Amino acid sequence: MKPETTHWNRQDFPEAARKELAAKPSQDAPFAHSQTRRNVRNATEIIQAKRNAVVAELPEWQDLRAAGAAIRAHTLEHLDHYLLEFEANCTRHGGHVHWAADAAEARKLVLEILAPHAPREILKIKTMTSEEIGLNACLEEHGMHPLETDLAELIIQMGRDRPSHFVVPALHKSRGQIRDLFAREMHRPELSDEPEALAAAARDYLRQKFLSTRVAISGANFLLADTGGVCIVESEGNGRMCLTLPDVLITIVGIEKVLPSFQDLEVFLQTLPRSATGERMNPYNSIWSGTPGNDGPREFHVILLDNGRSPILADDESRQTLRCIRCAACLNTCPVYHQTGGHAYDSVYAGPIGAILTPQLHSMQAAQSLPYASSLCGACYEVCPVAINIPEVLIHLRGKIVEQQQSTVAGSLSLWNIAMKSAAFLMQDGSRLHAAVHLAQAAQRPLVSRNGFIEWLPGMLNGWTKTRDLPALPAESFRDWWRRTRSANSSLQPSAEQPSEPRHD
Amino acid sequence: MTDDSRARILNRIAAALGRDSSAASSAAAASYAQIARDYRSANANSDRSIRDLFVERLHEYDAACTRVATPADLPAAIAATLAARRLATPAVASGVPREWLPEGCDFPAADSLSVHELDRVPGILTGCTVAIAETGSIVLQSGSGQGLRRHTLIPDFHLCVVLESQLVASVPLAFPRLVPDLPTTFISGPSATADIEMTRIRGVHGPRTLHVLLVAD
Ligand code: SF4
Numbered sequence: 015m016k017p018e019t020t021h022w023n024r025q026d027f028p029e030a031a032r033k034e035l036a037a038k039p040s041q042d043a044p045f046a047h048s049q050t051r052r053n054v055r056n057a058t059e060i061i062q063a064k065r066n067a068v069v070a071e072l073p074e075w076q077d078l079r080a081a082g083a084a085i086r087a088h089t090l091e092h093l094d095h096y097l098l099e100f101e102a103n104c105t106r107h108g109g110h111v112h113w114a115a116d117a118a119e120a121r122k123l124v125l126e127i128l129a130p131h132a133p134r135e136i137l138k139i140k141t142m143t144s145e146e147i148g149l150n151a152c153l154e155e156h157g158m159h160p161l162e163t164d165l166a167e168l169i170i171q172m173g174r175d176r177p178s179h180f181v182v183p184a185l186h187k188s189r190g191q192i193r194d195l196f197a198r199e200m201h202r203p204e205l206s207d208e209p210e211a212l213a214a215a216a217r218d219y220l221r222q223k224f225l226s227t228r229v230a231i232s233g234a235n236f237l238l239a240d241t242g243g244v245c246i247v248e249s250e251g252n253g254r255m256c257l258t259l260p261d262v263l264i265t266i267v268g269i270e271k272v273l274p275s276f277q278d279l280e281v282f283l284q285t286l287p288r289s290a291t292g293e294r295m296n297p298y299n300s301i302w303s304g305t306p307g308n309d310g311p312r313e314f315h316v317i318l319l320d321n322g323r324s325p326i327l328a329d330d331e332s333r334q335t336l337r338c339i340r341c342a343a344c345l346n347t348c349p350v351y352h353q354t355g356g357h358a359y360d361s362v363y364a365g366p367i368g369a370i371l372t373p374q375l376h377s378m379q380a381a382q383s384l385p386y387a388s389s390l391c392g393a394c395y396e397v398c399p400v401a402i403n404i405p406e407v408l409i410h411l412r413g414k415i416v417e418q419q420q421s422t423v424a425g426s427l428s429l430w431n432i433a434m435k436s437a438a439f440l441m442q443d444g445s446r447l448h449a450a451v452h453l454a455q456a457a458q459r460p461l462v463s464r465n466g467f468i469e470w471l472p473g474m475l476n477g478w479t480k481t482r483d484l485p486a487l488p489a490e491s492f493r494d495w496w497r498r499t500r501s502a503n504s505s506l507q508p509s510a511e512q513p514s515e516p517r518h519d
Numbered sequence: 520m521t522d523d524s525r526a527r528i529l530n531r532i533a534a535a536l537g538r539d540s541s542a543a544s545s546a547a548a549a550s551y552a553q554i555a556r557d558y559r560s561a562n563a564n565s566d567r568s569i570r571d572l573f574v575e576r577l578h579e580y581d582a583a584c585t586r587v588a589t590p591a592d593l594p595a596a597i598a599a600t601l602a603a604r605r606l607a608t609p610a611v612a613s614g615v616p617r618e619w620l621p622e623g624c625d626f627p628a629a630d631s632l633s634v635h636e637l638d639r640v641p642g643i644l645t646g647c648t649v650a651i652a653e654t655g656s657i658v659l660q661s662g663s664g665q666g667l668r669r670h671t672l673i674p675d676f677h678l679c680v681v682l683e684s685q686l687v688a689s690v691p692l693a694f695p696r697l698v699p700d701l702p703t704t705f706i707s708g709p710s711a712t713a714d715i716e717m718t719r720i721r722g723v724h725g726p727r728t729l730h731v732l733l734v735a736d
Contacts, residue, residue, distance in 0.1 A: 057717045061717060078558045081558055091550070093536070107700070119524055166714040182714055185714075213720045217722070225634050250712045254668065258667075258669050258672065276694075281558070284654075294655065295656050298705065298706060300704055306702045324531035325531065327532060328536075
């Protein structure tokens with residue numbers, strides 16, 4: 015499989031979710047498992063509890079959140095200015111800055127940079143942009159082996175699995191599953207399932223590779239315009255190994271990741287770790303500019319990746335999507351993500367942020383079901399450290415999708431469109447609605463099962479009952495009940511003559 | 520290709536933002552200055568409590584910390600720490616003051632060691648630029664007394680001297696003390712991972728042990 019886009023299989027969310035929620039793996043959903051769902055729930059609950067505790071500790075949290083939102087919004091409004099400033103300063107410090115309009119250009123740039131070095135193996139530190147452009151498959155095709163060094167990414171790579179979360183990509187795996195994988199792939203049959211033993215096994219496995227591999231590829235958390243700096247936030251030290259030991263380093267980063275100033279890190283180095291892993295600070299943050307003398311790689315390249323980002327800036331309402339600092343707090347708090355896990359989103363970017371980012375990266379021409387993968391409960395907005403109003407953007411994007419569909423002839427004649435127009439007609443007038451309810455009560459009879467639910471509906475309505483049951487309409491509607499009880503006890507109720515009942519109810 | 524793409528991306532951004540691509544962002548500086556930084560006025564702790572807080576945070580990360588009464592006591596404190604851990608002489612970052620080191624030990628200079636040699640030394644001794652109580656972090660900047668970045672990465676044991684005058688209460692107070700262009704590493708406890716069932720496990724690729732000597736100065 016060669017993932018060409020962020021939206022892997024172009025599967026609709028309800029369909030993918032149904033497969034993921036199956037108790038056993040199938041051909042379409044090889045990783046679905048009830049164990050997987052338990053793992054996802056456990057992990058997200060633990061991170062969420064830790065996050066809430068360390069956020070509550072800071073009385074200035076809302077000020078930090080407001081400043082974070084303002085800095086990111088400001089940067090996006092002046093994005094071209096800050097990218098040029100970054101380019102000038104990174105170059106001044108000996109770095110090379112490249113611009114890639116899309117995934118194919120980014121892959122081509124990587125291959126060109128690698129060509130003179132002809133590496134057989136390449137170290138990688140967790141980079142979602144690399145996932146986004148399908149870099150690993152491309153490197154393999156050209157005879158190079160990318161070696162994921164982040165523990166979770168190593169687990170994913172060895173298991174030929176897919177990441178399901180962007181801070182802890184393998185959170186759907188239990189320690190037993192990881193032990194079996196390591197025992198097999200590292201030829202360590204004696205390995206125990208103690209987390210310490212598993213981490214030590216990864217240390218032994220990668221140590222000599224770190225000391226001898228000459229080329230590394232990384233992502234970045236932030237670019238700093240005023241110093242030409244790059245900031246990478248991590249826990250294990252694999253990042254530091256990749257950033258400091260090889261001769262050649264390539265950093266692939268989305269154009270939106272720039273911050274105006276080094277000093278702005280005083281905000282994000284507080285909000286990111288607390289939101290992402292529930293720690294006051296993660297073990298390591300690395301910040302450097304270009305090729306700093308003998309302290310780092312001799313050759314340093316930054317690839318600035320657009321790949322569908324710049325058009326998002328044009329829409330005032332959904333531009334805020336690009337403020338995201340990928341902390342994954344919105345995933346951890348999302349009731350839909352809790353149930354389905356990350357794979358159901360069928361995208362590099364899962365969860366609430368994935369639901370708004372993925373379709374926009376494709377100019378709303380793919381992943382159109384994702385903006386519906388939410389109950390709009392608003393929990394994601396509450397926890398977001400840069401205050402992205404995800405529910406607002408979700409609704410805005412749903413509107414765009416409907417407009418897009420209506421703008422075609424087939425769309426304007428579609429059953430949906432007709433049904434929505436009919437509903438509007440009925441709901442505008444009380445007596446029309448009343449008549450319709452009575453009609454529906456009669457019509458539903460053959461469909462109601464013994465438990466009082468409707469489990470199957472014909473035609474296009476089947477889309478609803480495919481993934482959920484519908485409670486049957488009660489024999490007496492609220493309006494009928496109101497009329498009956500009000501006339502029986504008129505002294506307590508508004509009388510029929512009083513115009514207290516809204517005319518259009 | 521990259522020059523064309525550069526122009527294309529910059530034009531797309533300018534078009535999306537509804538302005539001419541040649542328009543200079545002179546407005547950027549003015550609007551940047553308007554950003555509210557109310558978080559900076561959060562209450563700083565008193566000196567006494569930030570020292571205790573820093574020690575507490577280090578312990579929470581599973582790092583060790585020893586308080587040292589005066590700089591003159593450092594050589595004895597270093598010797599005692601190494602003895603208690605049964606460690607041979609660690610490497611030392613260039614620029615670490617001679618007066619810190621115990622007499623009679625031959626500390627190899629980290630600068631002279633290859634990566635493979637660094638992999639075999641029993642540890643590394645450094646100072647730092649600033650330390651942050653609120654988050655239990657030490658910040659190292661490449662250079663004087665703090666070594667190159669690989670020096671505090673490859674050895675399995677990091678012994679770090681923090682002077683109390685280098686300790687600040689919060690993250691925003693640390694930034695004015697940093698030189699923005701230097702390679703910088705924030706270190707908060709030993710290397711760790713939470714990738715296996717969300718348990719923080721100490722020690723993956725970086726030093727598995729971090730020991731801080733907090734010196735009143
Ligand atoms: S949208 Fe907000 S909460 Fe979600 S990952 Fe991005 S920054 Fe974090």
